[in-house]
Amino acid sequence: MLNIIGLGYIGLPTALIFAARGIEVVGTDYNETLISKLKKGELTFEEKGLAELFNEAQQKGIEFTTDYLKTNMYIITVPTPYDKVTKKIDPAYLIAAVNSILEVCENDSIIIIESTVSPGTIDKFIRPIISEFINQTNQTIHLVHAPERIIPGDMVHELANNSRTIGADSYEVGEKVAQLYQNITSGEIVITDIKTAEMTKVVENTYRAINIAFANELAKIADYDDMDVYEIIRISNMHPRVNILSPGPGVGGHCIPVDPWFLVGDYPLLTPLIKEALDINESMPAFVLKKVSQIMKEKNLNDFTKVGLYGLTYKANVDDVRESPTLQILELQEKFLAHPLKTYDPWVKEQVAVNQYFDFAEFLNGVELVVIMVKHDHIKESLEHLKGKIIFDTQNTIPASDDYILYKL
Ligand SMILES: NC(=O)c1ccc[n+]([C@@H]2O[C@H](COP(=O)([O-])OP(=O)(O)OC[C@H]3O[C@@H](n4cnc5c(N)ncnc54)[C@H](O)[C@@H]3O)[C@@H](O)[C@H]2O)c1
Incomplete structure (x- = not known):
């Protein structure tokens, strides 16, 4: 048994x-x-x-x-x-x-x-x-x-x-x-042997963390110098030995943002690359928040109640919110005593954020800037509800359209 x-x-x-x-x-x-x-x-x-x-x-x-x-x-x-x-x-x-x-x-x-x-x-x-x-x-x-x-x-x-x-x-x-x-x-x-098994698991997640960090760093360069990071990655990946991952608003979950720290903790002098990668990934929620404020300035939106974060989980089509980038953004806001942004997630049925909505229409009501934090299928199937809105899509989730104004990471 x-x-x-x-x-x-x-x-x-x-x-x-x-x-x-x-x-x-x-x-x-x-x-x-x-x-x-x-x-x-x-x-x-x-x-x-x-x-x-x-x-x-x-x-x-x-x-x-x-x-x-x-x-x-x-x-x-x-x-x-x-x-x-x-x-x-x-x-x-x-x-x-x-x-x-x-x-x-x-x-x-x-x-x-x-x-x-x-x-x-x-x-x-x-x-x-x-x-x-x-x-x-x-x-x-x-x-x-x-x-x-x-x-x-x-x-x-x-x-x-x-x-x-x-x-x-x-x-x-x-x-x-x-x-x-x-x-x-x-x-x-x-x-x-046991130690090799222990190390391989941590190495696998560290490999993912470093590669995600590379994509995130490219997104920052592209943003700084007005380039399309997704087009750059798409073309670069046509090289037979290049496979760049997609950038995103941060890394959540129980594994990739956690396990690589074990190596940094145990071998601090031997892990400068891993530490830098983790720091880059952890900087992404703040980067998203900075972009939100830039978009608001550009669009003369000076009321945070008109901004909504779509998605509370750390990845698409699951209900797990642990270490999620959206929660990290809300934590950042709290640190600066800012009023928490509206949030909604079709997968999350329990209250995990202060200003959380459980009905999509109610969430969208009054929101002019929707920040897509998570690539749930639900949002791809709800494009008609985004008509007339400004969208900041941090996950390259939805196509360009005349129906909404689209910003990407
Ligand atoms: N979640 C993932 O995607 C994932 C993937 C691969 C590996 N892991 C690893 O698997 C492990 C478990 O992760 P998880 O996501 O399932 O965690 P979890 O928090 O979802 O579940 C752990 C469960 O263990 C129970 N528990 C804790 N101590 C106990 C004890 N002494 N006796 C009985 N029950 C106890 C808790 O009540 C909880 O229900 C972690 O080491 C994690 O790093 C997780």
Whole structure:
């Protein structure tokens, strides 16, 4: 039986897919509200294909509980934030989860850590706990790191198809865990050591952060000297070995703006490029705000109540608002005691911002400048509502039209 600890954005779909593929699964989370929702058959967030997967998992008998199960196979998917000051990983959730597992687990258990961790975290913070436990009990416990790569918005498909990295102390344990993951993915499964697995996950997200930063820097150059960054990127990408990403209003979510900081925190003298890239990405919400004020001046708009931010999530067609550029803009405004701009997001049903609207028409009412922060399909399908408005499209989402005045990043 498999016990999955932490049923958030990663843990829940993981638990569901294992159960749907016929593995006996119990999902554990210490959040009682979350567990009672899941027990009632209610999903805790929206994601393409998740409801269907939930049905399949329920039919196969998945269980949810706040208790840790006595078994011999665990997957941990708890948060791994970083300390905003030191930039180092905060392993507190992980340590707490491991300690709780050790109170109940069987001899010869495998503890698989899926949470993203900085290289060396398992050796530094988890292995000592396990070693002490082994000394005291004479039991055997195996540690494995199996980082997760799935992208919100396409999680179910990626869970079933992405290749996986399994970091283990021995090939035998790695192979056993690889066999477990073969139940859910058709992707290649690579077995390596734990520290390499830790590093590859952080490196993957750092690669993305640096490439996004490059696109963002190009957007700033193009803006300064009146060039079209999208046209420049489109043409440059025709080169067979060039693939520049798109600029944007900032980087949100739990991974790309967070994980690269682990490297900066642990190797400050060796990471000037990574630090610069992260700083560039973090400067984008302020850059958007500056452009908004420029557009307002240009269009003689001197009333902030006539400006609305469309989109509160950190990416398109999901309901996850963590670290989102729109929330960063609102935070910036708050710092300067400015009245928060109107916001609206078709995916966000809970109040996450002060001046948030839940009806698109009400949001648009009185708004002359709409700032598109998120590329939701909804806005592409709502172009007729934008007639007569000034649009600042920070995501290159909508086409030029005589119906509205369009500014881009
Ligand atoms: N969200 C993503 O897109 C993504 C992608 C790849 C990897 N990751 C990594 O996966 C990990 C989990 O991220 P997430 O987005 O699912 O986080 P999350 O905050 O959505 O979910 C974590 C869950 O763990 C529960 N929890 C915390 N400590 C616990 C404990 N000791 N016992 C039981 N439950 C506990 C919380 O209540 C919460 O429900 C992180 O390390 C993250 O970096 C996330």
